[in-house]
Amino acid sequence: MVLITLVSSDEQNFPVERELLKQSGTIETLIVNMNLDDEDTDAAAMPIPLPNVKGDVLEKVIQWMEHHKGDPVKEGDNEDNNAEIVVPQWDDDFFKPAMYGSKHLELTVAASYLDIKNLLTLSCKAISNTFKGKTGPQIREEWGVPNEFTPEEEEAIRKENEWSE
Amino acid sequence: MNHVILSFIRDLTISRRIVRLWSMEFTQSMPFRVSYWAPLCTFALVSIALYVRLLFLIYKRRRTQQYSSFFYKMFFIGGLFDILSVIWYILAQWVYVDQIFGSSFLLTINYDNIPNMCYYYVYYFLYAQIFIILLVSANRLVAIHFPLSRLLSSCDSFPILFLFLFTLLFPILITLHFFWQPPIEFRANAAGAVGRWVHPDTTKANAIHAMCVVVLSTIFSALCYLSVMRKLAQLNSKNKTDRNHSRKWRQELSITIVGFATFLALCSATAYFSASYVAVMNNNNNSTLLETLRSLNIIHYFAMAFVNPWALLVTSATMRKRSNNSLLGSIVDSAARKNASYSANADEALVNSHAPPSDRRKLSRDNSQRSHDLHLQLPDIVKDYISRLPEDCAREIFKCLNIHHLDVLKCTSQRLHYLSSVFRNSVQKANAIELEVFKTINGDRFVDLVREAPFLSECFMHESSGASQMIEYDRVKPYDLWMLDYKASNADMSLIIRRAAFLMSRYRCDVVRFTSVLIDDNFVTEFSRVWQGKSMKRLLMLNLLLSAKPTVLHLDARAIIKEIDEPFLRSYAQAVTGPQLFARSPTKKPFTVSESFSTILSSFDSLVMDRLQVGADWIMSAILNRLKRRRSGSISCAITSVIYRPEIVDRVESVDSDVEYVSFEGRCVLRLKDTEFYADIKTTEGKPCRLHVNFSIRAKENVTPRQEAPISDIDVSDAIAHRCAEYPGKDTQFCNVHDIGPARIGFARSIKVDTSTGSGSRVSKIFLIISTIIASLMRYANT
Numbered sequence: 001m002v003l004i005t006l007v008s009s010d011e012q013n014f015p016v017e018r019e020l021l022k023q024s025g026t027i028e029t030l031i032v033n034m035n036l037d038d039e040d041t042d043a044a045a046m047p048i049p050l051p052n053v054k055g056d057v058l059e060k061v062i063q064w065m066e067h068h069k070g071d072p073v074k075e076g077d078n079e080d081n082n083a084e085i086v087v088p089q090w091d092d093d094f095f096k097p098a099m100y101g102s103k104h105l106e107l108t109v110a111a112s113y114l115d116i117k118n119l120l121t122l123s124c125k126a127i128s129n130t131f132k133g134k135t136g137p138q139i140r141e142e143w144g145v146p147n148e149f150t151p152e153e154e155e156a157i158r159k160e161n162e163w164s165e
Numbered sequence: 166m167n168h169v170i171l172s173f174i175r176d177l178t179i180s181r182r183i184v185r186l187w188s189m190e191f192t193q194s195m196p197f198r199v200s201y202w203a204p205l206c207t208f209a210l211v212s213i214a215l216y217v218r219l220l221f222l223i224y225k226r227r228r229t230q231q232y233s234s235f236f237y238k239m240f241f242i243g244g245l246f247d248i249l250s251v252i253w254y255i256l257a258q259w260v261y262v263d264q265i266f267g268s269s270f271l272l273t274i275n276y277d278n279i280p281n282m283c284y285y286y287v288y289y290f291l292y293a294q295i296f297i298i299l300l301v302s303a304n305r306l307v308a309i310h311f312p313l314s315r316l317l318s319s320c321d322s323f324p325i326l327f328l329f330l331f332t333l334l335f336p337i338l339i340t341l342h343f344f345w346q347p348p349i350e351f352r353a354n355a356a357g358a359v360g361r362w363v364h365p366d367t368t369k370a371n372a373i374h375a376m377c378v379v380v381l382s383t384i385f386s387a388l389c390y391l392s393v394m395r396k397l398a399q400l401n402s403k404n405k406t407d408r409n410h411s412r413k414w415r416q417e418l419s420i421t422i423v424g425f426a427t428f429l430a431l432c433s434a435t436a437y438f439s440a441s442y443v444a445v446m447n448n449n450n451n452s453t454l455l456e457t458l459r460s461l462n463i464i465h466y467f468a469m470a471f472v473n474p475w476a477l478l479v480t481s482a483t484m485r486k487r488s489n490n491s492l493l494g495s496i497v498d499s500a501a502r503k504n505a506s507y508s509a510n511a512d513e514a515l516v517n518s519h520a521p522p523s524d525r526r527k528l529s530r531d532n533s534q535r536s537h538d539l540h541l542q543l544p545d546i547v548k549d550y551i552s553r554l555p556e557d558c559a560r561e562i563f564k565c566l567n568i569h570h571l572d573v574l575k576c577t578s579q580r581l582h583y584l585s586s587v588f589r590n591s592v593q594k595a596n597a598i599e600l601e602v603f604k605t606i607n608g609d610r611f612v613d614l615v616r617e618a619p620f621l622s623e624c625f626m627h628e629s630s631g632a633s634q635m636i637e638y639d640r641v642k643p644y645d646l647w648m649l650d651y652k653a654s655n656a657d658m659s660l661i662i663r664r665a666a667f668l669m670s671r672y673r674c675d676v677v678r679f680t681s682v683l684i685d686d687n688f689v690t691e692f693s694r695v696w697q698g699k700s701m702k703r704l705l706m707l708n709l710l711l712s713a714k715p716t717v718l719h720l721d722a723r724a725i726i727k728e729i730d731e732p733f734l735r736s737y738a739q740a741v742t743g744p745q746l747f748a749r750s751p752t753k754k755p756f757t758v759s760e761s762f763s764t765i766l767s768s769f770d771s772l773v774m775d776r777l778q779v780g781a782d783w784i785m786s787a788i789l790n791r792l793k794r795r796r797s798g799s800i801s802c803a804i805t806s807v808i809y810r811p812e813i814v815d816r817v818e819s820v821d822s823d824v825e826y827v828s829f830e831g832r833c834v835l836r837l838k839d840t841e842f843y844a845d846i847k848t849t850e851g852k853p854c855r856l857h858v859n860f861s862i863r864a865k866e867n868v869t870p871r872q873e874a875p876i877s878d879i880d881v882s883d884a885i886a887h888r889c890a891e892y893p894g895k896d897t898q899f900c901n902v903h904d905i906g907p908a909r910i911g912f913a914r915s916i917k918v919d920t921s922t923g924s925g926s927r928v929s930k931i932f933l934i935i936s937t938i939i940a941s942l943m944r945y946a947n948t
Contacts, residue, residue, distance in 0.1 A: 101550075102550045105550045105551065105554060105558075108554070108558050108561075109554070109555060109558055112555065112557055112558050112561070120558075120561055121561065124558065124561040124562040124564070124565055125565045127551075127562050128562050128563075128565035128566050128570070129565075131566060131570055131573070131574055132566070132570055134573065135573060136573055136574075136576035136577050139573070139574065139577050140577050140578070143549070143550070143551040143577075144549060144550070144551075145549050145551060145552055145577050145578045145581075146549060146578070147577075147578075148578050148579045149576075149579070150400075151400070154576070157575065157576055157582070158576075
């Protein structure tokens, strides 16, 4: 079993199975470019730095990849927008503790940076589910978004929305 | 400490004596006033460092919405003027008051307007600062009263260079009279003391002028700020919760306070110049009052120069935070935080914590209440992570939402509002069957959107309990006819077009139909503009580029009064999947298009026109281009009336000169398969007049047409062609046309068929027109 070491922005090392990293487009490209797949190359001696991902977030990402080991990797970006995405129960439980906090969003950003499409899709779906059926003030309260609109602006947006109803 | 204070007072007293120089009272050269300048220079240095820091921060963020506003542009320009004026003031004071280079030095620079510059710079910088204050006052008035006005956005869009040049020139314009005043000189008196000499009339005139300018400016500024305060008080009482939550409101309040502080500095200048005016008018040039006033002029000078950075630092938590790297910023920040009893860490911990939403809400309410109590100590450190998501992540999230969710989301924050507008096309669109502009119902015209009823699935399940009901249900269109509440006839056309475009951005329509639309310049302009999303971005913040094109765009122009312009047709053709141009004209005037339309017409899958002028090379090139580009595509041409204008007849070799026009009713489908074109002709009547024609555009030496087609067909078509060629002008009747089958008529260029009699006249016309088209095609292909 080939192990490849990932180094987070806070200098934490994470030895990860080569097979798991196929889910990440960014790391896969790095591995290919660094010839880490070659038998002659000592992969363990060449850690991959990930300066944009913190240690705790990277740990969560690896945890997610371990669970989804063997899942088909999504390719391309032309899938139908209207296709309904269902978040599996395990992923729902995985995202829930960090929901409404910075951790979940950091996980999403990390998924985007590491190009893990399945994680990004599910994470975004989980975030989008928190918006559904809510009013603006409810979303603001849950996500800690301050109201930046003046009453005049709110009125203008309200009128804008009336076009559709 | 007492010693320092006493020393400062002594030097200030000396200063009072020195200022008598202004009125030609000479003194002996003084030692440099260390205790006078030390605190002033220290304050000036700290303030300038702070000012530079703030200007740098503003410059770095000049592309952001907040710092590209008019206020910050003027703040930046004012900063440059303030820093320059203070440096100039101190140096000038050192040179001709403290005479650090000696009195003889002053006499050596007594030329080239240097004395004038040492006198007039005060007025120049004063008027520049007043000009900035006036502009900022007016801007605050508009920003608070009309936050969404076009005037405000226009102000924000002024280029900073333009504002800078205007600020540079304005003081010169209102001080033009200085150029005609007696020159200022450095003179030595009998005792050998050197000082600045100003003509008494100059002093008087400038005092009056300055007093008028500052008083008028103060009155204008005061009126503006009174109005602003009144509005702020109204907002305060109207909606306290929103006020406290609104970051935008806090920003507006902060910069309004900064503007007001500058106004107070202007008031101090007004007081100074008013008192000077009174003293000068009473011929008290050398009076104690004037001396005292002149010794204090540094106060209003420094106030005007440094009120901006300090006021901004005190009122804006964001600025404090951003200037936190500097020692001064840290000091001010910590002091402000202490005063406000507000802990930034507490709020950060609040958001970072994994507390249940209910607890967070409670804490959020407490903080809101606390910030309400703090009045001007307005913290701006709530960690709004969702609004700071990178755009690509936001786009992924929006993909999982539909347009209605987006409407809710854009009400939450400025950032999400912006992202909602940018990624509107990424979200899931609701399906719609047809959009029709206009739907005529009982004589009234409406914009109609036929869409699937949202309750369709439930309704279907309910109805599907019985087989008979299910069949009944299928017969009834399960759509919800959505009708707009205003009549098109009473509405502004641009509004209707915007409405249509708005709906197209929200719904994935199978068909977009424009029926009975008067296509004039207004329509073309409005629709083209809306289609490109330029006006909508501003008015409705929508991006109207369609992510999913409708399959058919059906333009039924029953009242074409002008030529459709090129950009409109191009965007039309490019925006739909299967574009059809369906243009009908009720008038005798044919649908005319210019030659440059050939490429555009080739973009359409279907050209349906009742009267179209054809025959020129460009229409052929359009069709050929289309076919060549889409090798397997087809063009459907239903041309019911084709007019050959005399001037283009000679281009069509197959038409004799005595044929003025031909017309037919039917449908011509030209197809390209491999290297061969097929002309498939169908009449409106269907069966009896069905004719298939195929031909080759290969070079003749490479073609063996007889081997490609069935011999029987070739024989028949050859026979017809030769027969027609041998007997031009003779009556020809075609019977049982559908039995003829494919006919090769590529060489039949000189066929003339009399169309006056016989049951086959219609077919003859078709034959003639097709032969004409094919001949032109072949000629084009050969060339």
